[in-house]
Structures are given as C-alpha cells and as structure tokens.
Amino acid sequence: MSILLNNISKNYGSFSALNDINLEIPAGELVALLGPSGCGKTTLLRIIAGLEYADEGRVLLNGVDETDQHVSRRGIGFVFQHYALFRHMTVFDNVAFGLRVKHKRDRPSETIIKQKVHDLLNLVQLDWLHNRHPDQLSGGQRQRIALARALAVEPSVLLLDEPFGALDASVRKDLRIWLRNLHSQLHVTSIFVTHDQEEAMEVASQVVVLNKGIIEQQGSPSDIYDHPANAFVSKFIGQTNVFHVDSPSRLWLESTGLRPAMETQIAHVRPHDIEITKAVNESGASAIIEDWQHLGALIRIVLSNNLPHNETNTLVYAEMSNESFKQLELRKGDKVDVRIRQVHWFH
Amino acid sequence: MASLSSTIRLQTQITQDAAWVRWSLTAIALAFIALFLCLPLLLIITAAFAKGWSAYWSELTDHDTLSAIKLTLLTALITVPLNTVFGIAAAWAITRFEFIGKSLLTTLIDLPFSVSPVISGLIFVLLFGKQGWFGDWLYTHDIKIIFAVPGIILVTLFVTFPFVARELIPLMEEMGNEEEEAALSLGASGWKTFLFITLPNIKWALLYGILLCNARAMGEFGAVSVVSGHIRGLTNTLPLHVEVSYNEYNSVAAFASASILAGLAIVTLILKSFLEWQQAHDRA
Numbered sequence: 001m002s003i004l005l006n007n008i009s010k011n012y013g014s015f016s017a018l019n020d021i022n023l024e025i026p027a028g029e030l031v032a033l034l035g036p037s038g039c040g041k042t043t044l045l046r047i048i049a050g051l052e053y054a055d056e057g058r059v060l061l062n063g064v065d066e067t068d069q070h071v072s073r074r075g076i077g078f079v080f081q082h083y084a085l086f087r088h089m090t091v092f093d094n095v096a097f098g099l100r101v102k103h104k105r106d107r108p109s110e111t112i113i114k115q116k117v118h119d120l121l122n123l124v125q126l127d128w129l130h131n132r133h134p135d136q137l138s139g140g141q142r143q144r145i146a147l148a149r150a151l152a153v154e155p156s157v158l159l160l161d162e163p164f165g166a167l168d169a170s171v172r173k174d175l176r177i178w179l180r181n182l183h184s185q186l187h188v189t190s191i192f193v194t195h196d197q198e199e200a201m202e203v204a205s206q207v208v209v210l211n212k213g214i215i216e217q218q219g220s221p222s223d224i225y226d227h228p229a230n231a232f233v234s235k236f237i238g239q240t241n242v243f244h245v246d247s248p249s250r251l252w253l254e255s256t257g258l259r260p261a262m263e264t265q266i267a268h269v270r271p272h273d274i275e276i277t278k279a280v281n282e283s284g285a286s287a288i289i290e291d292w293q294h295l296g297a298l299i300r301i302v303l304s305n306n307l308p309h310n311e312t313n314t315l316v317y318a319e320m321s322n323e324s325f326k327q328l329e330l331r332k333g334d335k336v337d338v339r340i341r342q343v344h345w346f347h
Numbered sequence: 348m349a350s351l352s353s354t355i356r357l358q359t360q361i362t363q364d365a366a367w368v369r370w371s372l373t374a375i376a377l378a379f380i381a382l383f384l385c386l387p388l389l390l391i392i393t394a395a396f397a398k399g400w401s402a403y404w405s406e407l408t409d410h411d412t413l414s415a416i417k418l419t420l421l422t423a424l425i426t427v428p429l430n431t432v433f434g435i436a437a438a439w440a441i442t443r444f445e446f447i448g449k450s451l452l453t454t455l456i457d458l459p460f461s462v463s464p465v466i467s468g469l470i471f472v473l474l475f476g477k478q479g480w481f482g483d484w485l486y487t488h489d490i491k492i493i494f495a496v497p498g499i500i501l502v503t504l505f506v507t508f509p510f511v512a513r514e515l516i517p518l519m520e521e522m523g524n525e526e527e528e529a530a531l532s533l534g535a536s537g538w539k540t541f542l543f544i545t546l547p548n549i550k551w552a553l554l555y556g557i558l559l560c561n562a563r564a565m566g567e568f569g570a571v572s573v574v575s576g577h578i579r580g581l582t583n584t585l586p587l588h589v590e591v592s593y594n595e596y597n598s599v600a601a602f603a604s605a606s607i608l609a610g611l612a613i614v615t616l617i618l619k620s621f622l623e624w625q626q627a628h629d630r631a
Contacts, residue, residue: 051531101533
C-alpha cells in the first residue's frame with residue numbers, strides 16, 4: 001500500500017518536532033527514515049501508525065484519509081525497539097494474539113490460527129521456541145518473534161522503530177540482511193527508523209534523510225551518497241572531509257587544481273575520492289603521510305596538508321584498498337602527491 | 348587459593364556489623380514484636396475464652412454481634428469492589444494520559460491517608476447531617492444517610508479509596524505502555540487490551556491492593572464511629588461492637604468480637620506474604 005503524507009506538523013509545546021512534512025512512499029518499497037537523535041523520525045513513524053496524532057496535515061494510506069483513524073483500525077504492523085512482547089504469554093500466544101482478538105465475524109478458527117502461527121514461526125526460523133516465554137529468548141530472537149507477531153495480521157504496511165537498536169553489533173548485521181531478504185520475499189511496504197546511516201544504506205531501497213523536523217533529501221542510497229543535496233546530507237552519510245571557505249585547507253584544496261564553479265561556502269571530499277601517489281617533486285608535494293588505520297578491507301590514511309609559509313596544517317583522510325596501499329610502499333613522513341577526483345560544493 | 352579465600356573473608360567482615368550490633372538489633376525487633384503483637388493477641392484469646400467455650404460461642408452468636416458481623420461484611424462487599432474499579436480507573440488515567448489537573452488528582456488520591464479518620468467522618472456529617480449542606484433536601488425526601496447504613500458505606504468508601512490506586516500507579520508507571528501500544532497496533536480494542544494485556548501484568552499488585560483495602564474496610568473505627576450513631580443491631584459494625592460491649596463491662600463479648608478481627612488480621616498477613624512472594628517470583 002502506498003503512503004502519502006501532506007503537510008504534517010507536530011509540536012511539543014514550543015518545540016517543533018515536525019515541520020510541514022510532505023512525503024510519498026510507493027507501495028512495496030523498503031524505506032529508511034534516517035536522521036540524528038531528535039530529528040523527528042520516530043514521531044513521524046508513530047503518526048503514520050496512529051500511535052500519535054499530528055497537529056496539522058493529512059495521512060493517506062492507499063489513497064484513504066486515515067488521519068483521524070484509530071491505530072487498531074489502520075491495518076498497520078508495528079515493531080518496537082524493545083520488542084514489546086507480551087511477557088506473560090508464550091511465543092505462540094504472542095504471535096497468535098492479533099488473530100485471536102479479531103471480531104468474532106473475522107476471526108479464523110483455532111486450527112487455522114495454529115497453522116498460520118507455525119507458518120510464521122517457520123518463516124522467522126524460530127518454530128522450535130513456540131512454547132517459551134519472552135524472557136527466555138535472546139534479543140535477536142525476540143525481535144524476530146516481534147516481527148512474526150506484526151506480520152500475523154497481514155498488515156498493508158510494516159513500521160519498525162529502530163528495530164535493531166537494542167542488539168549486539170554482530171546480531172544487528174545478521175538481522176539487517178535477514179530483513180532485506182524477508183522484504184524481497186513478502187513485498188510488504190515497510191518503513192524503518194534508524195540513526196545508523198550504514199544500516200539505512202545497506203537495507204533500504206529508498207532513504208529519507210531528516211534533520212530538525214524537515215526532510216533534507218529523499219532518494220535511493222546511491223543517489224543520496226553520490227549526489228547529496230546539501231552539506232548536512234553529505235556529512236551525515238558516509239565519511240567526508242570538510243573544507244570551509246577562506247580556511248588555509250581550502251587554499252590547499254585549490255592548489256591541487258580544483259576550483260568551484262561559483263562562490264560557495266563549503267567543499268566536501270569523500271576519502272575514497274582522494275588519490276595518492278608518491279611525490280615526484282619533493283618540494284611541490286601536496287601532503288605528508290602522518291598515520292594510517294586498518295579498517296578491514298580498507299586503509300584509512302591520515303594526511304596533513306603540506307602548506308607553504310608555515311600555516312597550521314590540517315588533517316585530511318583518504319581511503320584505499322589494502323592492495324593499493326601495499327603497492328605504494330609508503331612510510332610515515334613520506335611526501336605524496338594528491339589528486340582529488342570529485343568535490344561536492346555547498347552553500 | 349589461600350589468599351583468595353582470606354580476601355573474601357576480609358570483605359565479608361568489612362561489610363558486616365560487629366556481632367553485638369547484629370544481636371542487639373535483632374533482639375530489639377523481636378522484643379517489639381513480642382510486646383506489641385504477640386502479647387496483645389494472647390491477651391485477646393485468653394480474655395475471650397476466660398469464661399469457657401460455651402460463653403464465647405453464645406456471645407458470638409448473640410443477635411447484636413451477628414448484626415455487627417453482617418454489617419461489616421456488607422460494608423466490605425460494597426466498598427471493596429467499588430474502590431477496585433475506581434482505583435484501576437484512576438491508575439489508568441494517571442499513568443496513560445496527560446491532562447490538566449493530573450497532579451491534583453494524584454494528590455487527592457492520597458487525601459484520605461493524610462486526614463484523620465475522625466475528620467473524614469465529620470466531613471460526611473457536615474455534608475449529609477441534619478444541619479449539613481444537604482440536610483434539608485435529604486429530610487424532605489426521607490433519605491437517611493448519617494446514623495444509618497448508607498453513611499457507614501460512604502465513609503468507608505472514602506477512607507479505603509487510596510489502597511488499590513497506590514499499589515497500581517507506580518507499577519503501571521514503571522511497566523510503561525509499550526505492550527499496550529503493541530496490542531492496539533495488532534487490532535485489539537481498548538477493552539481487550541486492558542483485559543488480556545494490562546490486567547495479567549498487574550494482577551499481583553491489584554490483589555495486594557484489594558487485600559489491604561478489605562482489611563481497612565472491615566477494621567475501620569474512627570470515621571465509622573462518627574457517622575454511625577451506634578444504634579445496636581442496626582448501625583454497629585464489628586469494631587464498633589467491640590467498643591460498645593467493652594463499655595458495658597461485657598468483656599467476653601468484647602474480646603470474642605476482637606478475636607474475629609484478630610483472626611482477620613492474621614489471615615490478611617498470611618495472604619499478604621503469599622502475594623508478595625508471588626510478585627517477586629513473577630518478576631524473577
């Protein structure tokens with residue numbers, strides 16, 4: 001089901017949590033609402049769910065205005081950061097709950113319910129736990145059960161509030177892949193909230209970047225990464241080197257041969273867009289190798305700009321693969337030439 | 348190995364008080380319990396059976412005593428369920444909603460605790476008595492509240508109101524409402540959410556509150572004494588009957604009635620311990 005948000009605003013006293021949000025989510029997408037703490041992403045998700053009401057604006061689910069509709073009648077599924085499993089019920093009863101509380105006329109028979117629950121538990125590969133209580137499960141298991149429970153009522157949209165926030169890093173990584181696979185199997189429109197930009201980029205097909213109650217950019221992960229709309233998005237997504245106008249480091253940037261098309265304030269350069277070669281001419285070298293860090297398959301190199309006239313040097317970060325680094329045979333203190341492949345200019 | 352055990356021994360010695368401190372504190376606590384609990388209970392039993400079992404039984408089954416027992420039971424039967432409903436409603440409103448006057452409501456819930464029971468009774472006399480605010484209206488409609496059973500019920504309702512609410516509010520505050528939000532998002536109505544999700548989570552605290560509410564409803568003296576009128580056989584609850592009998596030097600009757608109340612106290616204590624154990628067991 002498609003989701004359309006028109007002019008959504010929400011205030012808490014004098015604090016504006018959401019400011020005139022307009023958002024369209026096509027059916028079947030896996031969308032990430034990404035942003036720093038306090039940007040309003042969870043508030044937005046809860047307004048879509050009906051757990052909170054907007055002060056202004058309309059919420060349309062599949063073309064139907066559900067702005068004033070109660071959460072229990074919107075046909076949504078919600079997964080909480082801390083699972084919110086019913087502590088006094090078994091895993092089976094938890095997943096069956098949505099089906100058992102339906103109106104008598106819509107309620108399936110207990111046999112059908114039993115079949116559906118076991119099918120769902122098999123989908124999340126936890127059928128063997130059906131008799132346990134939530135306090136006997138690990139965090140990752142609890143979240144998968146919470147997902148199965150939300151899917152039991154066949155929602156038209158699945159809403160997840162920082163679903164992996166409370167889990168260990170390795171469990172988080174596994175569940176990200178698992179969620180993406182589940183989505184490609186089921187094709188339920190899904191929206192998840194996260195502050196982890198890596199998670200958003202890895203899992204989602206569409207990313208909506210929020211900051212201080214407004215949408216900064218909406219697009220596919222590659223769009224957002226390669227063509228950030230403003231300085232905030234560029235800095236928030238991935239790593240970047242920031243060069244402010246009129247700073248010595250900016251002059252260094254221009255000395256490598258790059259000039260902006262017009263008057264701009266900030267230049268952003270991604271670490272992997274910085275190419276390093278051993279200096280041909282020692283005195284004309286652009287930078288000095290200060291240090292490097294091993295990051296698995298990549299090396300992050302810390303450079304200090306080789307500025308003339310004793311200006312204070314700033315640090316610049318470059319990235320390259322392990323192999324490329326080994327081939328260069330660099331040592332700390334070496335002078336190198338820098339070529340910058342791409343710069344993003346912002347106001 | 349040797350150094351480890353000596354380190355452990357040293358640590359326990361540091362955190363433990365000296366032996367004489369432990370012994371004297373325990374002795375003081377035990378002496379207190381013996382003097383103010385066990386001794387009075389023993390005295391009640393002794394005085395009740397001072398003239399033998401048949402005297403005890405005949406006083407117990409005396410018409411006035413039986414009416415007192417019936418009135419006490421009736422009062423409890425009406426006030427405890429009502430205050431359970433009020434308590435759950437108040438706890439739900441306070442922990443799940445934001446509204447103007449919320450802190451006022453929270454303060455008002457504790458009001459019956461801070462007011463002397465005699466004053467509680469006096470409030471109702473000032474409201475519903477002959478010279479009270481509603482006195483004339485009640486007189487013309489031939490409704491008796493003060494010096495009649497309705498007054499006793501009302502005053503007991505007031506005095507026992509906080510018990511259930513005070514047990515539920517901190518628990519529901521701490522539990523949070525995520526499970527309830529989850530239930531609603533799955534399509535459950537508000538009522539079904541309360542019945543299947545909230546109630547099972549609060550059941551031990553609720554029973555505990557009901558137990559305390561009942562103990563107070565059956566044992567209330569001061570407030571009921573003011574509004575009752577002490578009409579023998581009609582408006583005497585069991586605690587009042589104890590006083591009336593004692594003032595007439597009928598010690599067997601007084602202590603026989605007191606022994607029932609003492610029995611109620613002991614049953615309450617046993618159930619209280621059971622519920623506390625269940626609650627701790629549930630949380631673990």
